[in-house]
Amino acid sequence: MDAFFVYGFLQRALFAGIFVAVSCALLGVFLILRRDSMIGHGLAHITFAGVALGLFLKIVPLGVALVIAVAAALGIMKLKEKAGLYGDTAIAIFSSMGLAVGIVLATLAQSFNVDLFGYLFGDILAIETSEVWLSIALAAVVVFIVILHYHRFMYMTFDREAAKVSGIKVGRLDVLITVLTAVTVVLGMKVVGILLVSALVVIPAAAGLQLASNFKQAIILSSLIAVISVLFGLFLAYYFDFPASGTIVILSFLIFSFFFILKRFRRIH
Amino acid sequence: MDSSAADSKPLIDVKNISFNYGPVEVLKDVTFTISSGDFLAIIGPNGSGKTTLIKIILGLMKPSHGEARILGKPVEEFEDWSKVGYVPQKATHIDPLFPASIKEVVAMELLASRRFLRMKKREEEVSIEKALKQVNMERFKNWRIGSLSGGQQQRVFIARAIVNQPHILFLDEPTTGVDTETQEHFYDMLDSLNKEEGITIVMITHDIGIVNKHVNQVACLNQKLVYHGSHEEFCQSQAFKDMLAGGHHLVSHRH
């Protein structure tokens, strides 16, 4: 137990993980209710291209990934609005492109190596101090913005037209949610890796939504589930030498399943 | 045309509005004004463009021709939306699983334009309670919106529309699915909002009984504006006679 709190790298992982998990869960609630829960999955694949490009150009992969993910997220949004494509079609097109470009670039950069695998499968226990601070800062900004626009985001998700008539600039806030999602996915990548980041966005939020009878509960429950998954996931990973990313996601899935069953059970009785 | 409102400045100004869905003409050159203090009923058969007209006035749809102004400003430039309340036509678009309590649904409107987190929590509660009381729903304030009946949901959306004490209230068939007792209560409430607090009301309705009892202005729509003017004149007009002659496809009688 002591080691968990003594070793700097563990504390760093814990700190960053908790902040990022909360921002994932917060956005996850809105994305699920906006019927947009696949966006995390799509953006993760695009993030792969960003990372590969960073490795190829030998610039900070995290920074390149951020730029690419935000640009792609806005592209998907515009494609949905303007071209009349169904949301999941736009995501499918962009995400396969991301993966394809990523594979080509990674091969050209001859970087199918430990580095890339770290990004793919998550490597939070190896997170660097600078990345910790960047993650915490960005995640804090995400959380702050969600709290600032809490009622507006809730309104436009619930009843878009009435929200417009109440003066909410739904178009602008759509862009904001899209950008926040892209940033969160890239941060989540540092915690659980590209392949599992969409789980961190969707599963804790879905679990929270199982039991919530109002929006505040949904937001708080989802965040709590995300934090618990990261906390105990890291704990188990450290002591039993499990991979952290997989453990975190499996834990959140177990919590989801428990709530799911609890809800059906309640309804029967 | 608009005799009763000749001296008061128009709150809403609808100028030559036309609207098409592709080749289908929905609105044809509609022009009229709504003055402060009016209680206007918009009537007309299904598909006559009533909802479309209101959505254009509120800036939710762009007209093919013409322009709508609110408080003198083109609707695209209008900013002061807390002065406007809106109850959309029967809220079938609502997600029945959405995790929001009644209180939260009303709070969304109340806090939509708050710059920072919130005003005083206490004031907030009072405004929400008051709005819910006016539609007899305060007992349900902690219920999930999806767990209410359609009529109860409609009452909540009415509470949401009045929580900011708007200057003008748009209601698209607000009492569809609301029981008779609540309807009476609701129209009495609209009357007092209109007469005592001077709130302008624009209401789409199929209920001619209500038109007779409460409103002072009538707009009769059927692609074109067939009639617009005071309620007294409306009863003498050809449009009204046509409507009665045409029977129930135009408007329904209430007992």
Ligand SMILES: Nc1ncnc2c1ncn2[C@@H]1O[C@H](COP(=O)(O)OP(=O)(O)OP(=O)(O)O)[C@@H](O)[C@H]1O
């Ligand atoms: N999305 C759409 N695409 C094509 N045509 C539409 C669409 N929505 C409405 N319309 C057409 O526009 C016309 C006017 O519709 P609108 O909803 O304004 O009528 P309304 O007067 O409100 O009718 P109701 O009394 O049934 O509510 C209808 O004839 C309808 O066919």
Ligand SMILES: [Mg+2]
């Ligand atoms: Mg209508």
